[in-house]
Amino acid sequence: MAATNHLDFIMAAYATGAAVILGLIAWVVFDYRAQRRTLADLEQRGFARRSEPMRPEPAIERAKQDA
Amino acid sequence: MALIDLANPSRFLTLANRAIPWLAGATVLAFAFGLNQAMIAPEDYQQGATVRIMFLHVPAAWLSMLAWGVMTIASLGTLVWRHPLADVTAKAAAPIGAAFALMCLITGSLWGRPMWGTYWVWDARLTSVLVLFLLYLGVIAVWRTVEDPARAGRGAAILTIVGAIDLPIIKFSVDWWNTLHQPASVLRLGGPTIHPAILTPLLIMAGAFTLLFATLLLAAMRNEILRRRVRTLRLMQARAVT
Numbered sequence: 095m096a097a098t099n100h101l102d103f104i105m106a107a108y109a110t111g112a113a114v115i116l117g118l119i120a121w122v123v124f125d126y127r128a129q130r131r132t133l134a135d136l137e138q139r140g141f142a143r144r145s146e147p148m149r150p151e152p153a154i155e156r157a158k159q160d161a
Numbered sequence: 162m163a164l165i166d167l168a169n170p171s172r173f174l175t176l177a178n179r180a181i182p183w184l185a186g187a188t189v190l191a192f193a194f195g196l197n198q199a200m201i202a203p204e205d206y207q208q209g210a211t212v213r214i215m216f217l218h219v220p221a222a223w224l225s226m227l228a229w230g231v232m233t234i235a236s237l238g239t240l241v242w243r244h245p246l247a248d249v250t251a252k253a254a255a256p257i258g259a260a261f262a263l264m265c266l267i268t269g270s271l272w273g274r275p276m277w278g279t280y281w282v283w284d285a286r287l288t289s290v291l292v293l294f295l296l297y298l299g300v301i302a303v304w305r306t307v308e309d310p311a312r313a314g315r316g317a318a319i320l321t322i323v324g325a326i327d328l329p330i331i332k333f334s335v336d337w338w339n340t341l342h343q344p345a346s347v348l349r350l351g352g353p354t355i356h357p358a359i360l361t362p363l364l365i366m367a368g369a370f371t372l373l374f375a376t377l378l379l380a381a382m383r384n385e386i387l388r389r390r391v392r393t394l395r396l397m398q399a400r401a402v403t
Contacts, residue, residue: 100211100275107214107268111221114264115373118257122380129387136394141401 168245170386177383184376191369198362205359214272216363219347220370221265225293226328228258228374232300233325236318246382248314249389251321252304253381257374259297265290277341285334286342289327296324310389 195216205212232254238247269287270280281287300317307313335344346354353360 107271111217125384141394
């Protein structure tokens with residue numbers, strides 16, 4: 095059987111495998127960065143979980159005073 | 162650290178932060194060794210060089226089923242024990258399992274065209290794997306459409322446990338029905354029917370895929386815990402404004 099003729103199918107399969115695996119890695123890495131960035135932003139604005147002290151958010155405090 | 166300590170998401174994050182770099186390193190080494198062995202493995206007497214597609218296709222198939230198995234156990238944890246990390250595990254595993262199922266379907270088609278003369282046939286094994294892929298999409302859709310994580314977790318858990326019936330159907334489809342797909346040749350009672358020169362790289366690649374799954378699952382679970390913290394802080398922010 096001239097199996098070497100099927101090199102294009104073998105390469106396509108490995109390209110698919112690489113694309114799927116790299117896609118999964120990119121998904122977890124970019125998602126991790128996005129969540130860390132959002133958490134840091136919220137904490138910088140004074141919001142923290144129950145276990146951590148909560149700082150008042152300046153923008154919200156100003157809005158309350160204006161109201 | 163006792164196993165029960167992992168129920169605490171903060172302790173789990175500490176463990177995940179320590180384990181992920183080691184698991185990632187082990188995954189890279191396992192893939193480097195596995196791919197090397199896969200490339201130098203002899204050609205099959207019938208399939209020729211296309212047997213190399215099996216080094217991706219078979220581990221992807223196994224992992225797509227393992228991921229659903231993990232989700233099923235986690236779903237029991239959600240519904241029965243209400244373990245705090247159970248639905249985090251189930252949600253994190255779903256896209257990874259879906260990706261492996263997709264990889265299994267595509268690489269199988271790319272092997273089928275030169276070997277069977279067709280990319281697709283509605284045989285029991287292929288169809289049941291396609292059903293598994295669609296079930297993954299269903300679970301992901303439940304998570305994305307129901308806003309409350311607790312409600313979404315219960316809905317996804319029920320779908321996952323019901324969908325687990327597809328796992329034995331996939332495994333035994335080649336025995337129960339006449340299929341174009343070959344019968345089991347590795348995980349069978351009489352032992353593997355594959356020559357060790359091909360079986361060894363296949364098992365090394367399966368190990369590499371399993372390490373990849375463990376790494377991605379831990380990383381995705383860490384992301385999900387952080388996402389829930391973001392949600393909590395946003396709710397606090399909304400309450401502070403009103």
